[in-house]
Amino acid sequence: MTHQLKDGGQVLNVGMLARVEGEGGMHIEIRDRQVVDVKLNIFEPPRFYEGFLRGRKYTEPPDITARICGICPVAYQSASTEAMETICGVTTTDAIQDMRRLLYCGEWIESHALHIFMLHAPDFLGYESVIEMAKTHGDVVKMALRLKKAGNDLMEVVGGRAIHPVNVKVGGFYRMPTVAELQGLRPDLERGLEDALAAVELVAGFDFPDMEQTYTYVSLRHPQWYPLERGTEVVASNGTRFPVAEIASHIKEFHVEHSNALHATFDGGMYFVGPLARYSNSFDQLSSRCQEAALAAGLAETCRNPFKSIIVRCVELAYAFEEALRIIDGWTDGHPPSVPVEPRAGEGVGASEAPRGTIWHRYRIDADGIIEDAQIVPPTSQNQASIEHDLRTAAQQWVDLDDHTLTHRCEEAIRNYDPCISCATHFLDLRVERS
Amino acid sequence: MTAATHDHATANPAPASARPKLAVWKFASCDGCQLSILNCEDELLSIAENVHIAYFPEATRAVVEGPYELSLVEGSITTPEDVERIHEIRAQSGTLVTIGACATAGGIQALRNFADVDEFRSIVYAHPEYLSTLDTSTPIASHVDVDYELRGCPVDKKQLIEVLAAFLNGRKPRIPSYSVCVECKLKGNLCVPIATGTPCLGPVTQAGCGALCPSYGRGCYGCFGPQDSANTDSLTQQLTELGMADADIVRVYRTFNAGAPEFEAASNAVETGGAS
Numbered sequence: 153m154t155h156q157l158k159d160g161g162q163v164l165n166v167g168m169l170a171r172v173e174g175e176g177g178m179h180i181e182i183r184d185r186q187v188v189d190v191k192l193n194i195f196e197p198p199r200f201y202e203g204f205l206r207g208r209k210y211t212e213p214p215d216i217t218a219r220i221c222g223i224c225p226v227a228y229q230s231a232s233t234e235a236m237e238t239i240c241g242v243t244t245t246d247a248i249q250d251m252r253r254l255l256y257c258g259e260w261i262e263s264h265a266l267h268i269f270m271l272h273a274p275d276f277l278g279y280e281s282v283i284e285m286a287k288t289h290g291d292v293v294k295m296a297l298r299l300k301k302a303g304n305d306l307m308e309v310v311g312g313r314a315i316h317p318v319n320v321k322v323g324g325f326y327r328m329p330t331v332a333e334l335q336g337l338r339p340d341l342e343r344g345l346e347d348a349l350a351a352v353e354l355v356a357g358f359d360f361p362d363m364e365q366t367y368t369y370v371s372l373r374h375p376q377w378y379p380l381e382r383g384t385e386v387v388a389s390n391g392t393r394f395p396v397a398e399i400a401s402h403i404k405e406f407h408v409e410h411s412n413a414l415h416a417t418f419d420g421g422m423y424f425v426g427p428l429a430r431y432s433n434s435f436d437q438l439s440s441r442c443q444e445a446a447l448a449a450g451l452a453e454t455c456r457n458p459f460k461s462i463i464v465r466c467v468e469l470a471y472a473f474e475e476a477l478r479i480i481d482g483w484t485d486g487h488p489p490s491v492p493v494e495p496r497a498g499e500g501v502g503a504s505e506a507p508r509g510t511i512w513h514r515y516r517i518d519a520d521g522i523i524e525d526a527q528i529v530p531p532t533s534q535n536q537a538s539i540e541h542d543l544r545t546a547a548q549q550w551v552d553l554d555d556h557t558l559t560h561r562c563e564e565a566i567r568n569y570d571p572c573i574s575c576a577t578h579f580l581d582l583r584v585e586r587s
Numbered sequence: 588m589t590a591a592t593h594d595h596a597t598a599n600p601a602p603a604s605a606r607p608k609l610a611v612w613k614f615a616s617c618d619g620c621q622l623s624i625l626n627c628e629d630e631l632l633s634i635a636e637n638v639h640i641a642y643f644p645e646a647t648r649a650v651v652e653g654p655y656e657l658s659l660v661e662g663s664i665t666t667p668e669d670v671e672r673i674h675e676i677r678a679q680s681g682t683l684v685t686i687g688a689c690a691t692a693g694g695i696q697a698l699r700n701f702a703d704v705d706e707f708r709s710i711v712y713a714h715p716e717y718l719s720t721l722d723t724s725t726p727i728a729s730h731v732d733v734d735y736e737l738r739g740c741p742v743d744k745k746q747l748i749e750v751l752a753a754f755l756n757g758r759k760p761r762i763p764s765y766s767v768c769v770e771c772k773l774k775g776n777l778c779v780p781i782a783t784g785t786p787c788l789g790p791v792t793q794a795g796c797g798a799l800c801p802s803y804g805r806g807c808y809g810c811f812g813p814q815d816s817a818n819t820d821s822l823t824q825q826l827t828e829l830g831m832a833d834a835d836i837v838r839v840y841r842t843f844n845a846g847a848p849e850f851e852a853a854s855n856a857v858e859t860g861g862a863s
Contacts, residue, residue, distance in 0.1 A: 173618050173645065197615045197665045198720060203707030204698040208838065215808065219695050219843065222619020222741060262626075270625060270646065281647030283635045293632075301628040312799045314626060315619040315741040316810075319803045326805040407714045563648075572618075 173223050173572040179410075180547050180562065187551065190544045192536055192566075194411040196573050202526045210236050210495050210521035211322050217513070217528060218316045221572055223266070226259040226311070227506030228528075229320040230381050231513040234502030236322045238397070239517055240493045247487035248324040249381070254334075254479045255310040255317065256381040256504070260472040261303025261344065262314060263507035264465045267570040268351065269296030272462050275564045276358040292354070295347050299469070302337075302344040306476060309333050324490030334480045341476050348470035349445055355462050356449035361561065363545060364456045367422050367538050369429035372396065372505055378437040378471060379430055379505045386503070386510070387433050389454075392419065396503050399512050405529065413533040413573070422537040425509030426569065427464045428455050442471045458542055458568040465570075495521025506531050508570050532571045539569055603639040607656035607755070610642035612676055614662025614669050615696055615724060619741040620687035621645055621661050627744050634748075637755055653679035657754050663689040663696060663724045670721075670730060677731035684750055685727045688740035692812055693846030695740075697724040700846055701854075726846065735760060740810040740843040743795050763794050764815040767807045770798035779806050786826050788839060791817035791849070812844035819853035820862050833857050 177193030201220060208216065213232035218225035230252060237244060269292070270282040279285040286293040304314035309329050311317025319325050368390050372383025386402070387393045394402065405414040417423070432454035435443065446467045455464055497519040503512035509531030516525040546565040550558055611621050625646060627634065641651035658680035664670055677683060685691050693700065699707060704722045708715035727733055737750055737760075746762055753760040763769070767789035771778065779785040779801050787806030789798070793814040800807045813819075819840075826836050840854035852863035 175613065175644070195719075197669065198708075199615055199665070199694075199696040199724075200699060200704070200707040200710075201695075203710040204695075204702065206710070209835070212838070216695060216842070219617050219619075219740065222617040222622045225619075266622075266625065274648075280649040281640075283632070283640060283647065284649070286632060286635075297628040297631065300626075304626055304628070312803050313741075313796070315622060318800050318805065318808075321805075326800075326803045409714070 173221070173570075176571075176573045178543065178562065178566070180543060182547065182551060185551050187544050187547045190540045190547065191410045192540050192543070194413045194536070194573055196412055198412050202528060205515075205523050205526040208523050210240070210515070210517045210523060211493075213513070213515070213523075213526075214320045214322060215316075215318075218320075220528070220530070222315050223263055223572060224259060224506045224508065225316050226256050226307070226320070227504055227511045227530075228513075229317065230256060230504040231502040231511050232515075233320065233322050234382055234504070235500050235513045235515050236502070236517075237493060238500035238502060239498040239515065240322075240496055242323065242491060242493045244324055244491050245487065247328070248490065250479050250483070251310060251325060251328060253377075253381045254476055255307060255320070257472040257476040257479070258303045258306035258310060258314075260380070260507050261469060261476070262300050262307065263303070263570075264469045264472070265296060265300040265303060267507070268355065268462055268465050268469065269293070269299075271570070272465075272567055273355070273358075275560075275567060276355070276462070295351070298340075299344055299347050299351070302340045302473075305340060306337055309337060321490060323493040324488075326489060328485075328487055328489045331483055331485050334483055338477070338480060341473055341480070345470060345473035345477065348466060348473050349441075352445045352449050352463065352466040352470060355466050358462070360457060360459045361546075361550075361564075362457070363459060363542075363549065365424075365458060365538075365542065365545065366456070367424045367541065368418060369432050370418055370423045370425050370510060371429040371433045372503055372510055373434060374437075376437075378434050380472075380475070381504050383503065383505070388418065388423070389429070389433060396512075397501055399501055399503060400514050400527070403512075403529065403534070405527075405533075411536060413536060414529075415536050416529065416534045417537075422541060423534070424538045425531045425534050426461070427468055427507075427509075428458065428461050429509065430505060431455060431464045431467065438467070438471055439474050441474065442467050445470060458565065461568050461570075495519065499525075508532060508572055509535065530572070532569070532573060535569055535571070539566060539571065542566075542568070601636075606637060606639040607681075608641035608651060608653070609638040610653065610655040610658045610676075610680070611645070612642075612658060612660045612662075613645075614660070614673070614690065614727075615665040616662030616687070616689045616694065618645065618661070620690075620739070621659070623686075623742050623744045623747055624659075627748060630748055634751060638751070654681065655679060656681040657751075658683045660685050660690050660727050661687055663693045663726060664730055665696060665721050665724045666719055667721065668719065673727060673730050682734045682754060683727075683731070684735045684737060684754075685733050686737045686747065687742050688738065688810065688812060688843045689724075690727045691736040691738055691847075692844045692850075693724040693726050695843050695845070697846035698841060699724055701841065724846065737762070738793055738811040739795055743797075746795055765794055766790055766814040766817075767792045767794050767796070767798050767801070767811070770794045770796075771801050774798055774802060776801045779804065780825065780829060784829055786829050786831055786839065788822070790825075791819050791822050791853075808839065809842060809844055809850065812847045813849035817849045819849055820856070823853060823857055823863075
């Protein structure tokens with residue numbers, strides 16, 4: 153929608169940005185063909201998790217914080233269990249870690265499949281929704297639904313259900329799935345891997361706007377594995393690296409008036425978390441098949457074009473299927489589902505790689521295990537500054553496009569992030585002002 | 588209600604104008620219940636052929652003006668603006684169904700109802716004056732008439748499809764109101780409080796999840812809210828006998844359905860030492 157301002161300028165207004173998880177607003181102001189102001193307004197009502205977690209027990213965050221987000225509950229469960237185990241001085245077993253990674257593969261699969269095909273691909277193929285897309289791209293949509301279902305099925309077997317899994321606890325799981333249950337998933341996971349590799353090829357053929365960004369990429373790093381359910385270090389593309397336990401001294405949150413989600417800085421500057429950061433910081437840890445698929449799709453070992461995040465998500469989707477199959481094939485019955493975790497007073501951090509990027513929790517508990525302080529830092533809130541930076545770049549780069557096309561391009565620049573505004577808090581109301 | 592009763596995907600669905608218009612609305616929530624619609628992978632295309640998805644921002648940029656024959660509402664009311672918005676939605680909706688614990692009982696964010704919200708604001712935000720928020724999180728039915736309330740944190744997708752099918756066929760949804768215990772018996776589960784001494788909210792919680800937690804060896808934690816004749820006094824006594832401290836009993840009643848009247852009364856009773 154376009155209308156003229158009294159001073160001769162123009163306002164482009166999209167009531168609500170669609171195909172993102174949650175609701176937020178966008179304000180772009182253009183004067184004399186120069187973008188002078190960009191704001192991502194997040195006015196999702198706050199739910200005060202960090203407030204009501206005080207006074208709860210150290211065993212409760214996996215169930216409670218899962219409810220921050222219906223799309224990535226496992227990200228919250230993983231970060232909170234790790235934080236509590238760190239505080240209580242407990243190390244879990246390799247089998248428990250494998251099962252956590254397997255559950256997390258399910259979440260990456262369902263979340264990436266949802267975003268790639270249902271939220272993001274319609275931008276490239278020129279549709280309003282995946283349902284519209286089904287009329288002409290029936291096979292692609294069927295593949296998308298199959299991929300997503302494979303992820304949800306995996307989560308149901310390991311976690312009990314796909315949204316807010318019930319089987320996760322501090323110390324491990326309530327019950328380990330059996331070899332027979334896991335092997336039952338194998339045919340769909342094999343097909344999923346083939347589909348995901350085909351998806352890499354498919355999306356590589358989309359038409360991508362040229363845009364290169366230089367912000368600092370931040371992600372977790374594990375000595376052995378591509379970062380997923382945990383890492384030992386935080387690494388940045390500028391060469392900075394430090395143990396996960398020190399994350400709170402590098403990342404600082406602050407409150408700005410136009411957003412109910414806290415902004416954040418990394419060593420005082422803007423940074424980016426998410427698939428592009430993981431891929432570029434840890435390309436060496438992808439499997440050779442995924443590396444080859446990425447290179448064949450035209451990616452280099454780093455990717456600096458946010459519009460190409462859809463290709464990187466497809467590569468990670470394939471990787472998640474490979475990892476799921478690897479863990480399932482190595483699984484044996486009889487592992488204890490959990491280790492005991494007795495409370496002790498202290499403070500600690502847990503971090504994992506949510507589908508949208510690094511998430512970290514910090515808790516302080518007393519000797520009885522009662523939470524005294526909680527801090528939860530999800531990916532989308534950390535990315536607010538880089539989203540605004542991309543919007544500024546996009547609006548300036550394509551300032552001569554007509555209002556309708558520019559508005560759509562700006563929406564796409566936001567959807568590149570797969571933003572989860574429920575996580576960050578939520579309402580996107582896109583406004584471009586011109587004069 | 589409009590009767591468009593395709594059971595299966597058809598090659599030539601009715602034109603959009605002949606199908607009832609569906610709108611999906613969000614208030615304070617995690618998106619999980621509306622995601623349950625997209626998680627109906629086997630049924631999604633059939634659903635889209637039987638209703639006209641007219642407003643569903645999470646799934647589509649297209650917006651079709653109301654009125655809407657069916658509105659699904661996720662989330663609870665926590666801001667002054669949302670109090671007004673839910674009345675506008677009610678006015679343009681034929682049938683209004685709430686989906687999930689937030690919309691039906693206020694959700695986990697209803698824990699603010701038991702606390703000082705000013706303190707919460709200052710714990711989370713450096714500038715509480717930027718926020719517009721109410722002191723309570725309340726269910727949709729506290730503000731407008733609701734035609735049906737679907738329970739769950741999250742809702743069960745089979746129950747969600749049953750609600751859609753019932754709407755399309757002009758009948759009442761067949762959703763059980765008995766307890767999780769019945770589901771455990773039907774599945775042949777071991778009773779976790781009796782066999783292992785594990786505290787379990789199953790006796791006072793409405794069925795719908797398929798007794799998931801007991802199937803995984805843990806006690807039910809009440810995602811579907813109170814069943815229709817919940818005897819919380821008796822359960823509180825049993826939880827005490829299983830060795831739970833009062834503070835822990837208060838916490839188990841105060842989670843995702845903390846604001847449901849039966850659970851709220853039960854937690855308050857434990858806190859004050861009386862019966863609910």
